[in-house]
Amino acid sequence: MKKKNLAALLMAGALCFGLLAGCSNGNNPGGSGGGAVTIKVGGIGPTTGDAAQYGTATEWGAEIAVEEINALNGPVKLDFKYEDDTGVADTAVSAYNSLKDWAKDAPLVIYGTTTTAPCVTVAAETYSDRYFQLTPSASSPEVVKDKDNVFQMCFTDPYLGTAGAEYLNSKGLGTKYAVIYNNGDAYSTGIAEAFIAKTKELGMELVATQTYPDDKTTDYTVQLNACKDAGADVVFLPIYYTPASLILAQAKQMSYAPLFIGGDGMDGMLDMEGFDKSLAEGLLLMTPFSAGAEDERTQSFVKKYQEAHGILPNQFAADGYDCMYAIYEACCELEGLADMDSAALCDALSAKFGGGQFKVDGLTGKGMTWKDTGEISKSPLIFKVENGAYVDAQ
Amino acid sequence: MSFLNNVITGISLGSIYAIIALGYTMVYGIAKMLNFAHGDVIMVGAYVCFFAMGSFNLPPVAGVLLAVVVCTVLGMVIERLAYKPLRAAPSLAVLITAIGVSYLLQNSAQILWGAATKTFRPIVEGSLTLVAGQLSISYVAILSVVCCVIVMVGLTLFTGQTKMGKAMRACSEDKGAAQLMGIDVNATISMTFAIGSVLAALAGVLMCSAYPVLSPTTGSMPGIRAFTAAVFGGIGSVPGALLGGILLGVIETFGKAYISTDLSDAVVFAVLIIVLLVRPAGLMGKYVPEKV
Numbered sequence: 192m193k194k195k196n197l198a199a200l201l202m203a204g205a206l207c208f209g210l211l212a213g214c215s216n217g218n219n220p221g222g223s224g225g226g227a228v229t230i231k232v233g234g235i236g237p238t239t240g241d242a243a244q245y246g247t248a249t250e251w252g253a254e255i256a257v258e259e260i261n262a263l264n265g266p267v268k269l270d271f272k273y274e275d276d277t278g279v280a281d282t283a284v285s286a287y288n289s290l291k292d293w294a295k296d297a298p299l300v301i302y303g304t305t306t307t308a309p310c311v312t313v314a315a316e317t318y319s320d321r322y323f324q325l326t327p328s329a330s331s332p333e334v335v336k337d338k339d340n341v342f343q344m345c346f347t348d349p350y351l352g353t354a355g356a357e358y359l360n361s362k363g364l365g366t367k368y369a370v371i372y373n374n375g376d377a378y379s380t381g382i383a384e385a386f387i388a389k390t391k392e393l394g395m396e397l398v399a400t401q402t403y404p405d406d407k408t409t410d411y412t413v414q415l416n417a418c419k420d421a422g423a424d425v426v427f428l429p430i431y432y433t434p435a436s437l438i439l440a441q442a443k444q445m446s447y448a449p450l451f452i453g454g455d456g457m458d459g460m461l462d463m464e465g466f467d468k469s470l471a472e473g474l475l476l477m478t479p480f481s482a483g484a485e486d487e488r489t490q491s492f493v494k495k496y497q498e499a500h501g502i503l504p505n506q507f508a509a510d511g512y513d514c515m516y517a518i519y520e521a522c523c524e525l526e527g528l529a530d531m532d533s534a535a536l537c538d539a540l541s542a543k544f545g546g547g548q549f550k551v552d553g554l555t556g557k558g559m560t561w562k563d564t565g566e567i568s569k570s571p572l573i574f575k576v577e578n579g580a581y582v583d584a585q
Numbered sequence: 586m587s588f589l590n591n592v593i594t595g596i597s598l599g600s601i602y603a604i605i606a607l608g609y610t611m612v613y614g615i616a617k618m619l620n621f622a623h624g625d626v627i628m629v630g631a632y633v634c635f636f637a638m639g640s641f642n643l644p645p646v647a648g649v650l651l652a653v654v655v656c657t658v659l660g661m662v663i664e665r666l667a668y669k670p671l672r673a674a675p676s677l678a679v680l681i682t683a684i685g686v687s688y689l690l691q692n693s694a695q696i697l698w699g700a701a702t703k704t705f706r707p708i709v710e711g712s713l714t715l716v717a718g719q720l721s722i723s724y725v726a727i728l729s730v731v732c733c734v735i736v737m738v739g740l741t742l743f744t745g746q747t748k749m750g751k752a753m754r755a756c757s758e759d760k761g762a763a764q765l766m767g768i769d770v771n772a773t774i775s776m777t778f779a780i781g782s783v784l785a786a787l788a789g790v791l792m793c794s795a796y797p798v799l800s801p802t803t804g805s806m807p808g809i810r811a812f813t814a815a816v817f818g819g820i821g822s823v824p825g826a827l828l829g830g831i832l833l834g835v836i837e838t839f840g841k842a843y844i845s846t847d848l849s850d851a852v853v854f855a856v857l858i859i860v861l862l863v864r865p866a867g868l869m870g871k872y873v874p875e876k877v
Contacts, residue, residue, distance in 0.1 A: 238700070239691075239692060239695060239700075240802070241800075241802050243695060243700030243801075244700040244701045244702060244800075246700075247700055374847060401846060402846055402847055403846050403847075404846070404847050404849075404850065407802075407805075407806045409795075409796035409798070410594065410598065410796065410838070410841075412590070412591075412594055413591070413594075413838065413841040413842045413846060414846060416587050416590065416842075420587065432702075433702045433798050433800070436702075436704060436797075436798060437796055437797070437798055440797060444712060444721065444723060445590075445721060446721070462701075463701065463702055463703060463704045464639070464701070464703040464704065465635065465639055465703050465704040465705060465706055466704040467704065467706075502699075502701060
């Protein structure tokens with residue numbers, strides 16, 4: 192008798208927690224008797240090497256979400272492991288293989304990779320091996336192309352370029368436009384090409400298109416001189432914040448002060464240790480996330496992240512956080528989850544994400560949905576830097 | 586005017602390459618090894634200066650001095666622990682060890698200081714504007730060139746006039762014979778690493794003042810460039826490193842400005858190949874046929 196009571200109590204408790212966890216459609220997910228189903232989430236991204244700052248951000252952001260999710264005592268628990276790929280494609284495949292070994296027979300979902308080139312390679316593997324894959328930040332259309340199992344949490348590159356050109360045009364900002372981009376990088380090139388195409392379509396005068404070969408480049412005076420000589424009053428920088436901070440510093444040194452506008456890769460610049468924030472004054476950036484946002488969820492995330500790692504989270508961390516909740520909430524809505532292996536889970540999740548009905552509220556957007564191609568639908572926020580902080584410039 | 590600007594950028598960048606190249610060349614000349622960890626010592630120097638100025642609010646001069654001291658100790662420790670035991674080993678083993686040390690330094694830096702890029706506060710700020718604002722020369726660029734010249738003159742005097750310098754030259758000619766003449770070869774090699782590391786610290790601070798971003802991999806690319814400069818000028822030759830460094834900086838900047846920003850590296854290396862075809866030992870190197 193006593194034993195039964197205890198079991199009933201536990202059941203009731205588990206159900207209560209299940210409700211609290213906010214599994215919206217209330218289906219009893221597969222696991223009978225209230226035992227939570229554990230899904231293994233294998234993350235891949237660079238935690239060493241040149242792109243380490245982005246990989247560690249996606250790792251840490253996801254870790255916070257996993258901790259929160261597991262503390263919910265919901266019907267699904269996530270078992271999280273992160274492997275370093277150093278931002279290199281063949282290392283990413285080794286990392287992927289070691290995650291497969293780690294998961295053995297448990298259902299595995301792949302989270303990553305952080306950067307585009309490794310992600311394209313790993314996506315080809317997960318497509319044929321049938322693992323569901325959600326990347327926080329690999330934004331090239333190549334990543335999801337012709338693969339039903341791969342989804343993105345970030346914008347695709349062309350989308351950001353098009354949005355940038357439309358924004359400048361509709362606000363009447365500038366008369367002569369220039370773009371400086373990293374043509375050794377798929378992210379940067381993707382945005383720049385879409386931007387260039389859109390400026391032509393809208394009849395905007397593009398006076399200079401400048402490139403540099405990799406983010407280790409430190410001298411941009413030649414490119415800036417070309418923009419200055421062409422009389423550009425708006426310079427579009429679809430690049431990451433480290434090279435962008437050098438461009439801003441060097442532009443100031445040569446007394447060139449156009450309007451600079453950048454994409455989500457710019458987010459994080461203000462938090463660089465030792466960065467002179469006055470350099471970024473007036474800078475526009477399109478990003479889905481701002482650590483300064485007032486809402487409670489962002490504030491709590493920022494606080495936890497800062498306590499754990501001593502720095503402010505950037506968009507990579509926020510995308511990583513949202514990935515975990517998207518996986519969790521989708522799993523909660525699946526029927527018969529407990530009996531699924533990785534391949535069945537892959538098919539079920541792909542159908543869920545690609546179905547167009549599944550919505551997630553996250554730090555990087557409200558009511559985010561996915562197209563069946565794997566691309567996400569959410570709109571960027573446009574911020575202006577004023578007095579060293581983001582101000583809404585929508 | 587943009588031509589003059591490019592010349593100035595090229596020369597100041599080249600001076601920094603030259604200071605790094607001097608470190609490569611001296612170590613190669615005496616220890617006959619390529620110290621691939623040299624670039625990462627530069628990074629360590631820059632970090633030390635960054636924290637000295639940023640976290641402890643020391644004046645720039647103290648920051649530079651501290652960086653020099655830390656790098657010197659680091660260079661000597663690396664030499665003692667990693668390279669000295671391999672003195673008799675084949676040169677390939679030493680080369681691989683040097684690559685290993687390079688990764689060790691990069692990854693240790695990442696563990697200690699994190700992967701996030703830091704912005705370096707230049708040790709001197711501002712720039713000199715001439716010709717009614719048309720031409721601007723940053724003080725860092727001037728400082729780089731001045732430092733380069735001082736280092737160059739200092740090293741020439743040191744190797745030419747002092748006892749230690751003479752010992753170094755003797756070691757570079759023939760280690761065995763030098764030892765027979767009563768020169769402490771091990772101490773001489775240690776000294777060379779110490780000097781190389783001083784130069785690395787200086788170069789790190791200057792480079793990060795000119796291009797103020799700092800991350801654990803900051804040193805690797807300039808390290809490779811400077812190594813190229815050292816080969817270009819003739820590895821083992823002190824004036825060669827200077828000439829190679831400055832030429833490399835100027836060619837790189839001109840390649841970007843007048844040929845293509847994408848092809849600037851290709852241009853640099855094409856010039857290197859042509860020079861080596863005509864003068865296999867580099868511009869100022871001595872060609873010594875190997876006896877087999």
